[in-house]
Amino acid sequence: MAEADPNWVERLVEPARVHKAVYTDQRVYDLEMERIFGQAWVFVGHESQVKEHGDCWSTMIGKEPVVMTRDSKGDIHVLYNRCPHKGAKLTAEGCTKHKPMFRCPYHAWMFRMDGSLVSVPHRHGYDGTSFDPDDPQFSMTPVARVENYRGFVFCSLSEEGPDLKTFLGGAITSMDNFVDRAPDGEIEVAGGVQRVMQRSNWKIFFENLNDTGHPIATHESSFLAARKTSKHKLGGEVPFQLHIIEGNGEAPEFWESLDLRAFDYGHSFMTAIFHAPKGKISEDYKAALDTAKGKEEADRIVSMNRHNTIIYPSCSPHTGFHQLRVIRPISINRTMVEIFTFNLKGTSEEYWQRTITYSNIVNSPSSTVMVDDVEVYERCQEGMESDGMDWISQHRGEGRDNLLDREIQSEGISEMPIRNQFRAWSHYMLGTPASIPTGGGDS
Amino acid sequence: MLTSAQLDKPIVDSDLQREIEHFLSYEAHLLDTNQLEAWDSLFTEDGMYWIPLEHGQEDPVGMVSIAYEDAILRDVRIRRLAERHAWSQQPPTISTHQVTNAIVTAHDPTAGTLTVRSRFQVVEWRKRNFLRHLAGGYVHDLIKIGEQWRIKLKRVDLVNCDGVHDNFELFV
Ligand code: FES
Ligand SMILES: [Fe+2]
Numbered sequence: 001m002a003e004a005d006p007n008w009v010e011r012l013v014e015p016a017r018v019h020k021a022v023y024t025d026q027r028v029y030d031l032e033m034e035r036i037f038g039q040a041w042v043f044v045g046h047e048s049q050v051k052e053h054g055d056c057w058s059t060m061i062g063k064e065p066v067v068m069t070r071d072s073k074g075d076i077h078v079l080y081n082r083c084p085h086k087g088a089k090l091t092a093e094g095c096t097k098h099k100p101m102f103r104c105p106y107h108a109w110m111f112r113m114d115g116s117l118v119s120v121p122h123r124h125g126y127d128g129t130s131f132d133p134d135d136p137q138f139s140m141t142p143v144a145r146v147e148n149y150r151g152f153v154f155c156s157l158s159e160e161g162p163d164l165k166t167f168l169g170g171a172i173t174s175m176d177n178f179v180d181r182a183p184d185g186e187i188e189v190a191g192g193v194q195r196v197m198q199r200s201n202w203k204i205f206f207e208n209l210n211d212t213g214h215p216i217a218t219h220e221s222s223f224l225a226a227r228k229t230s231k232h233k234l235g236g237e238v239p240f241q242l243h244i245i246e247g248n249g250e251a252p253e254f255w256e257s258l259d260l261r262a263f264d265y266g267h268s269f270m271t272a273i274f275h276a277p278k279g280k281i282s283e284d285y286k287a288a289l290d291t292a293k294g295k296e297e298a299d300r301i302v303s304m305n306r307h308n309t310i311i312y313p314s315c316s317p318h319t320g321f322h323q324l325r326v327i328r329p330i331s332i333n334r335t336m337v338e339i340f341t342f343n344l345k346g347t348s349e350e351y352w353q354r355t356i357t358y359s360n361i362v363n364s365p366s367s368t369v370m371v372d373d374v375e376v377y378e379r380c381q382e383g384m385e386s387d388g389m390d391w392i393s394q395h396r397g398e399g400r401d402n403l404l405d406r407e408i409q410s411e412g413i414s415e416m417p418i419r420n421q422f423r424a425w426s427h428y429m430l431g432t433p434a435s436i437p438t439g440g441g442d443s
Numbered sequence: 444m445l446t447s448a449q450l451d452k453p454i455v456d457s458d459l460q461r462e463i464e465h466f467l468s469y470e471a472h473l474l475d476t477n478q479l480e481a482w483d484s485l486f487t488e489d490g491m492y493w494i495p496l497e498h499g500q501e502d503p504v505g506m507v508s509i510a511y512e513d514a515i516l517r518d519v520r521i522r523r524l525a526e527r528h529a530w531s532q533q534p535p536t537i538s539t540h541q542v543t544n545a546i547v548t549a550h551d552p553t554a555g556t557l558t559v560r561s562r563f564q565v566v567e568w569r570k571r572n573f574l575r576h577l578a579g580g581y582v583h584d585l586i587k588i589g590e591q592w593r594i595k596l597k598r599v600d601l602v603n604c605d606g607v608h609d610n611f612e613l614f615v
Contacts, residue, residue, distance in 0.1 A: 375531035
């Protein structure tokens with residue numbers, strides 16, 4: 001992959017295999033930061049994380065520290081988290097409050113929540129200099145574009161590219177369903193944020209999210225253990241907390257029967273593998289949704305049952321259990337996953353506790369399920385860093401995709417979502433992000 | 444919780460203090476020697492094992508945790524470690540637990556209940572490159588059933604509970 005060859009990136013991706021360098025070559029990672037995380041719509045946070053004037057949520061967009069703020073008029077901004085004076089980061093990571101304005105810890109320049117400069121100390125020191133408080137170079141810099149879709153705030157570091165709705169394409173139905181499930185029509189981030197470190201490249205995690213071929217193999221230890229617990233401790237009964245562990249052990253036909261759908265820009269989803277348990281909590285919830293939306297609409301909402309949706313390259317909503325996993329590349333072989341849990345307004349305390357239980361069992365750093373995922377990701381990373389072989393196979397289901405209108409459909413065990421991610425990846429990396437076809441319909 | 448002024452002297456006699464310290468050491472011994480079923484049987488039927496996610500977290504059911512496990516979930520964790528294809532346990536994690544600074548902060552002889560706070564250091568070793576140091580405080584809510592102290596709640600407060608974590612496979 002000589003750098004002298006201008007097409008070196010292009011040659012890393014073939015229709016059903018990729019060169020291992022996409023996971024292991026530092027030059028690829030650096031280019032991804034620029035061309036993928038510097039171009040795509042990347043999830044920043046949810047508007048409920050900045051409810052009031054002065055609330056801030058700080059995170060990373062690729063390698064750029066940014067801060068999402070709420071100003072005095074109620075508008076949301078996303079700013080580069082650095083002081084225009086000497087570059088100091090203005091806020092710590094996570095949630096902070098800066099009412100009524102930012103004060104830089106270094107020389108106390110002050111900024112409004114929209115980033116504009118309010119004042120600098122020792123003002124007379126600037127008399128007669130070319131310092132001009134109205135010149136944007138002396139204010140905090142906003143990111144190029146910010147859009148809020150039903151509470152989910154995304155930003156793009158590039159002026160160019162599609163708007164957010166066009167970018168989300170068919171995957172927007174998962175965002176809609178996420179919010180539609182709230183009887184009062186509103187959702188909020190609540191209950192704390194779990195954080196997990198993976199010792200592997202960020203793309204490995206994205207590929208796994210719709211990889212229906214792995215659960216039976218990878219999760220054997222946890223689903224067999226859960227079945228034994230059920231048998232020996234509960235007389236064969238499978239309560240919710242065991243269902244979401246042992247469900248990974250469904251027979252091959254089950255995984256083959258799932259429906260996979262993929263869209264432009266690398267997004268996709270798979271249909272549900274775990275269902276909400278029957279019983280009072282679910283019945284009360286459905287009754288509340290019926291009252292709020294009418295039975296027909298409520299039926300439509302709850303019948304849209306999906307497992308992971310992929311919003312490439314930054315997050316993965318789970319609509320049925322109200323989780324959003326946010327994926328932040330840290331380095332070529334380190335990936336941080338942040339897990340947000342959402343409270344649906346108009347649901348019971350018990351319903352909320354079930355959301356918490358799901359996150360504790362499936363997504364927390366102590367998950368007996370995820371631990372084997374993280375292990376295999378690391379094994380992939382270590383294996384690909386060796387010189388044994390150069391190519392990574394994505395052949396499962398190749399050539400059997402159904403091309404619909406800007407949408408690809410395929411059988412349950414296809415690696416189509418992975419191929420779809422790399423189609424988008426190639427276009428970003430070759431610098432043509434505005435025209436990503438899926439091969440579907442009119443493209 | 445009692446104030447430091449009330450804790451400047453032990454609130455239990457030295458025999459009970461020693462008995463409780465022995466209990467904590469014994470519990471750690473069971474974890475270090477991988478006798479996890481015996482360890483689990485120290486819990487009452489409704490006993491809970493809890494690693495909060497946030498410092499001072501009060502609520503285990505309305506907030507996420509690093510772990511909040513009842514008898515069923517502890518049983519799954521224990522059985523999983525014994526499974527042949529527990530990939531992340533090839534090779535298995537080895538751990539050592541040290542428990543110190545045990546202070547009994549509540550004791551009700553009539554109800555048979557007792558709360559002991561202590562500090563811990565845990566080191567885990569796995570594979571050629573994974574050495575993890577965990578530290579923090581334990582709170583054990585105990586109850587005496589017959590001659591045996593049993594755990595109603597074991598709370599594990601990690602100094603870095605709010606950090607970014609590698610997986611927790613064993614019990615801390
Ligand atoms: S670096 Fe911010 S005021 Fe000097
Ligand atoms: Fe998995």
